[in-house]
Amino acid sequence: MNGVLERTLGILELLARHGDGLELATIADQIGMPRSAAHRLLGDLIRCEYVRQTRDKGDYLLTTKLVSM
Numbered sequence: 752m753n754g755v756l757e758r759t760l761g762i763l764e765l766l767a768r769h770g771d772g773l774e775l776a777t778i779a780d781q782i783g784m785p786r787s788a789a790h791r792l793l794g795d796l797i798r799c800e801y802v803r804q805t806r807d808k809g810d811y812l813l814t815t816k817l818v819s820m
Contacts, residue, residue: 758784759792763813766802772810 761782779789793811796802800816
């Protein structure tokens with residue numbers, strides 16, 4: 752995956768398969784992208800309220816926004 756859209760959708764699909772959340776390094780490795788790029792996209796997804804980050808471990812999780820659409 753190399754395009755921004757493909758990477759973003761890849762993150763959403765990956766998080767959908769892992770309801771307990773995933774850490775940044777795991778997400779980046781699974782998608783095959785640099786951690787800095789994954790962090791940037793996750794930040795955008797958080798701002799758009801599709802993803803949230805847990806306080807305790809810092810894992811990333813999907814919100815219910817997609818379901819509510």
